[in-house]
Amino acid sequence: MFSLRNCGLWVAASLTKKRLTLARFSGDSAAPLATKFDVIVIGGGHAGTEAAAAAARCGSRTLLLTHRVDTIGQMSCNPSFGGIGKGHLMREVDALDGLCSRICDQSGVHYKVLNRRKGPAVWGLRAQIDRKLYKQNMQKEILNTPLLTVQEGAVEDLILTEPEPEYTGKCRVSGVVLADGSTVHAESVVLTTGTFLRGVIVIGLEMHPAGRLGDQPSIGLAHTLEKLGFVVGRLKTGTPPRIAKESINFSILNKQTPDNPSIPFSFISETVWIKPEDQLPCYLTHTNPKVDEIVLENLHLNSHIKETTRGPRYCPSIESKVLRFPNRLHQVWLEPEGMDSDLIYPQGLSVTLPAELQEKMITCIKGLEKAKMIQPGYGVQYDYLDPRQITPSLETHLVQRLFFAGQINGTTGYEEAAAQGVIAGINASLRVKRKPPFVVSRTEGYIGVLIDDLTTLGTNEPYRMFTSRAEFRLSLRPDNADSRLTFRGYKEVGCVSQQRYERASWMKSSLEEGISVLKSIEFSSSKWKKLIPEASISIGKSLPLRALDVLKYEEVDMKLLATAVPAPLKKYITCRELAERLKIEDWGC
C-alpha cells in the first residue's frame, strides 16, 4: 500500500518533469543528423567493451563511443582478473561468449586457482595480467568485431523523444549529443561511464576533477541524468601507489609461484598463451607499526578519509584498515604489472596520503626499504545511480531503451562490470528487435545474483561479488557455467558463436555418455577394493557397486578409475575438463 501510494506521487512528479525535459531537448532535434545505429555504447571500459561486443554479436549495428580509443581495455586499478566469486562471474561472461576471459587467457603472467582445498563450488580462477598485453588484445578484438564501429567523442547529452505507450518510462532515448554539438541516433543506448560522472581524484588535500588519472570527467551527462530525475549517490574508491620493480629487495620476501598446469578462464581455450615456467611470481610482505604511526599522525592531511562518502568495507584503504583494525600486520601482495613492465603493484596498500608521505610509508615496509615510488596512490570519488532504478535487463525504469552497466550502478571490479556489460549489450539489442529481455535468475548464475541484489536492494557501498552472496552456490560452479548459460545464449539470444555452441554441446553429450558408462560398470565391493586400494570402500556389502558409486568416494577420481578399468574409461581422461566435471557433478542415482 505504501509503495503504491508513492507510485502515485511519483507519476505526478514525473509528468511535470517530462514536459520540462522534452522542451529542453526539442531544440537539439534541429542539429544535423549523423549516421544511425541500432545500439550506442558510451564508455570503453570493461562494461562498455563487453556491452558493445555483445550487442554486435547479437546482430545489432553498434557504435562504441569513448573519450580515447587508446584507453579501450585499460585496467585502471589492479593488474589482475578473477578471484573467488569474481572468477565465477568471468566463467559466466565467457559462457555467453563475452571477451574478458579469452583476452585474459592471452595476456596473463601468473595463473592460479584459489581455494583448491575447499570444494569445487568455491574454486576461484585468478590471474595476474599484463596490462599492456590486455589492452592490445582487447583493442584488437574490439576493432575487429563485425558490425561494431568505434569512435572517439565525449557525450554531453541524450536525445529524448516520446515514450512508447506499451512500456513504462516517461520518455525514450533515441540518440546522443556529442561535445562538438553533433548528434548520433540509435534505437538503444548503453551508459557505462564508470567513475567519470563528476569524478574527483584525491591525493592528500588536493582534489581535482577527473574520471581516471589523466582523463576528464563527464559533467554534462551527470547533469542530464539528474535533471531526468535519477537518484544519484556518491561513492569512493582508491588505488595504491606504483613502485619501481628494480628498487625492491625480493630476496627477503615470501615468493608465490603460479599453478602448474595453468587453468584457462575460457571454456574454449585449451590452454593459456604462456607456459607455467615462463610466468612471473608474486611476493608477500606485511605492514608494521611504523605504517600505522604514519597513517595516524597524518589523518589531518587526508581529505579522502575524512569525507563521509561510503567506501567499500572490503578492498579498504590502508588508512581504514589501520583505523578499524589497529595493531595488526596487514598483508601487502607485490604483483607484477606485466612481462616487460618496470612497475610493481602493492595490493593492499591503497592510500590517499600526500605523495611524499606515501613514499615515507612505503619505505618502512620489509623489502621496500629502498623502494622508489613511480606514481602515488590516489582516491576517486564519483557519482553512481541508485541501481533500484533499473530492471533486471538493466534498462532504466525512467527512460525507455536507456541501459546502465558497470560502476555507474554502484559496483566495483572489472568482472562485475563485464558481467553487467554483457547483459546490457544483449538486452539493448533485444529491445531494438522488440524481443523479450534476457534475464539470468539467481538460480542460474552469479550474474543473476549480482543484478538481482542491485536492482532490488540497491547498494550503499561499492558492490563486489562474494560466493557467500549466492544462495545456490553448490550448483553455480565455475565448471558448469556453460551448461547454465551457453545454450540459453545461443538459442534465445544468438550472442554465442557456433564454435562455442558446438564445444558446449560436445561437452554435454560426453558427460551424458560418460555417466551411462560409469553406471554400466559393476563389480563387487571386494573387487573394487582390489582394483583401487586407495579407496575406503567397505567390503562387507553384498550388492555390487557401480563405477559411478565408487567415483563418489572423496579419494577416487577419474584417473584412478580409468587405471583400474581402462577399457571403457580411458577416453574420458584425455580431456582434463571432462574428467574433472564427471567427478564434480552430482549425478544423482
Added chain:
Amino acid sequence: MWRGLWTLVARAARGPRSPRPCTRQGSGVPVPGSGTTIFALSSGHGRCGIAVIRTSGPASGHALRSLTAPRDLPPARSACLRLLSHPRSGEPLDRALVLWFPGPQSFTGEDCAEFHVHGGPAVVSGVLQALGSVPGLRPAEAGEFTRRAFAHGKLSLTEVEGLADLIHAETEAQRRQALRQLDGELGHLCHGWAGTLTKALAHVEAYIDFGEDDNLEEGVLEQANSEVRELQLALGAHLRDARRGQRLRSGAHVVVAGPPNAGKSSLVNLLSRKPVSIVSPEPGTTRDVLETPVDLAGFPALLSDTAGLREGAGPVEQEGVRRARERLEQADLILAVLDASDLASPSSRNFLDTVVAPAGAGSPNGNSQRLLLVLNKSDLLPPGGPDPSPNLRPHLLLSCLTGEGLDGLLEALRKELAEVCGDPSTGPPLLTRARHQHHLQGCLDALGHYTQTKDLALAAEALRLARGHLARITGGGGTEEILDIIFRDFCVGK
C-alpha cells in the same frame, strides 16, 4: 496467515516490478498498511462488563479528540474518564475510560487510542459507528493490529505466535505460558542460538571468500566448529523438553480407568462438574471412551472415561474394554479408580496387577507412566476405621457421593499435571508449537551434516540450512547479516 504475511513483507522489501518510487528509500522495510487508521472491538463479543475498543494509526489522536470533544487529548499512557459523544450528532454515547498512546511507544508502534466502554452491545456498536464516521478511519481486518506491531518491529514472529496463544488461552497455565512467550523468552533463546549460528556461518563464509587472499587470524574454522558443537548440545537438550510444551497447548490426556462399577463415571462427572457419563449401579454401563475437555487445577486436560476392565462380557463391551486399554497406553496420567469396599474382588485384584503395578514399575517404552490411585466409595467404609489396604501403594480416599477427599485429589492432580505439562513459570521456555520443534530439529540435523562433511562448500551449505531453519522462528538470516559480521570481525580486502 503469518506465512502469508512473510511473503507480503518479502515482496514489499523487494519492491514492485514496474515503476518504482524514485526517492531514496530508508533503510527500513516499507511498512504495509501504514497511512490508514484502523479500529476494532478488542475484547470478546457478547454481553460483558467492560468492552475495549482500540484504534491504531496517524488519525488516532484526531479520533480520540472527536469523540471526547470539547476536551483535549489526555496525558499519554494514563487513564482518564471522559464523556464520549458522536462527533456528528453530538449525541452522548457512554462515560468511558480513555487511554492515549502516542507512537512509537504503543503496542503497534503507531499512535493508538483505547476506549474502555460499558459492555452492552448497544454502547459498543454506537462507539464503533461513531469511530467509523471519523474521516481516515476504517474497521481493522482480523489480526491487523498484531500485523502492524510486527511490521513496526514491535513483535518478533515468536512473539506474534505467543500473542495468538494468549488470545486463545483457556486456562491460567496456558495464559502464563503464552505471556512468557510474548515476553519473547523463546524468542530470546532462539535469537541467542541464531546469533551463535550466524557468527559461525559468517566465519566459515569468510574463510571461503577471503581465507586464501587475506590474512584472517588463525583458528577461524576451529572456533566455528566448537561453536557449532555447543549449539548442537543446547538444541539437543532443549528438544528433549519439547513434548511437554506441546502437551500444554493441547491439554494433557488424563484417563480414568478401573474395574467395572468402581465409580469411574461418577469421578469424571465430579471433575468436569457436568453429567458427562451415565451413572448406574449396573456394571458395564460405560462401553465406549467418553472424552471431555476440562480445567484440572489450572491445567487444560482431556479427561477420558473408559469401560470397566473385565473379561468375558458381550462383544460390544469387549470392544469397549479393548478401546479402554488402547487409551491407557496413550495416557499422560492415569486415574486408577477402585471400590474401597471391594478391594479383594477378582476384578479389583486383576486391575491392580495388570494396570497399577506396571505403571509404577515403568512402561515398556522406558518412560514410567504417571498414575494416581483413587479408592472411591470411602463413605461405605466404617467411619474412623483402619486403612482398608495398608499394603497398597500410596493412594487417595475419595467419596464421589459426598465429595469428601476431593480437595486432596485436586491437589495431587495439580502436582502430577505440573510434572506432565511442565510448570510454565519455572524452567526454560517450552516449545509450544510443533512448528518450532520442527525447525529446531531441522537445525540440529543440519548441524550434524556440517560436522560430518569434508568439502567446505558443502559443509557451509549445511550451516546455511541450519540458519534457515532458525530464521523461520526468529526471522533474519540474510546475506547482508553474514557480510556485516565478516567485515566487522575481519580485516579483509586487498
